[in-house]
Amino acid sequence: MNTIDEFNIDVRALNVLLAVLDTGSVSAAAVRLGVSQSAVSHTLDRLRQSLGDPLFVKSGRGITPTRYTLQAGPHVRQLVGELRSLSVGPPFSPDEAELTFTVAANDYQRDLLLPPLMASLRETAPGIRLQVMPSGIPNPEMLRKDVCDLVISPHPPAVGDVMQRRLLDDHMTVFYDADQREAPESLADYLQSRHIGILFATGERMALEASLSTQGLSRDVAVTVSNFSGLPAFLKSTDLLATAPYRMKDHLLKGFQRAPLPFELKPFTLLMLWHQRNHEDPAHRWLRQQLIDVAQGLES
Template structure:
């Protein structure tokens, strides 16, 4: 019979246990005495106990009613604390948000974003994890990841992405003592930009987050120039790519917003690969989540140059 117990029954029982008086209970519930008496009758049938007996001008709970009072009060308390979508004030939220991000996004986007979130929603805790590639849609669907900061090419089907800004690549090499930092020739004139033909004579470091591949994002661009480069190393992050380049004579393409980087110098090129779009990706189920909305809006505000 317990499955027939409904919310209004619990509220009636809680009021009767609080006031020990049908009239006062009815007033607190904004109901008539007859309505409360009817609900009490129904409660007795469902629970199989008299629950209350009359005494003087009031009622007193039976031993069984006293034994379940803490359960009833706990259930009512939890129901009263139940959050509603319309009351999702992020300044009062006590929850955590999991953000999956590339090392680039962790360096360029997240520091300002986290600082802004702490000012607006101080009770929200942030968990940052490295970018997920293979199972991103599944983990977002299950609620293991709330937001991903990555490039448009790494967003799998089934997710929504919001463009943040366009990034461009620059080519870098180790800044060794033997390399002139002002890149001038003996006559004091600036050195001409390096040609793509000269560039492909060098060994490259490429970056492939979450995948094992020697094919970098600029491969198609080199093919369009009618050339093939030699990739010596594939790194999982831009940070590690920087370290490999610093310790060698290899070159690589690094996002411009990571510069300047101590130990690296920019190689001026006659032409460069096209830029790429940095995006925030999320699952459709959190589309109306106020916290996710704030994070998206804050990311866009930090990058006002994006024009769509």
């Protein structure tokens, strides 16, 4: 093993090590970093020589990290983050900043969290603008490639380079027009009623459908829409039921009556996701805290 005085390692080399560790592939790491595969391979060879370890070995058609790499990974990640923090520039001043942040969120998360966030920005950071885009089923490439700065989603990340923070919890409830019908009194009443279903543009259905299916149950879906925003128009002046997040009672489904689900369904958590390269950036940290504050205000 070489001594530390013999190391010839820079931050770019450490980023290559982390990219290969996160993706499990030289080619995928090259795509993420925007360099050639040969450049990644050359950097790994230099790291092997400096660190005195193979770092990655062949496993089937792919590669797998050595024990040394697995143990060193968290320390390398922390070191890279600390080095980045040295070059973030002068302190961030929200009242003087002129920035645009792109936030990916579907209609429920968008309408719940982003209007109050924008109201807060108008007061404290009038030069900061929001660009909102649909998130669909979040893909880490959205954050890796700077398509957006933040994602708000109930789907936790499955990769090591995407960070997460809990915003708030919610659960599903039944909404209906009280001028047209009573609340469903039982599971049988719920299943026999006519419903508004949701099939998202991504092809994903609500977890509700899977829960009913595993119990061998089904409901009568009279109309299907592609997002939660389609519910109010079909719910108003009909005997239909809409099963949706409880917190919609204060915005999208305000004015409709609600009743608890007549069967058990796990609550869910809304998460804020961001890429690790922005973890220590002062402007990004400030914006994330504003969103946390908004979420805490909704829970109080």
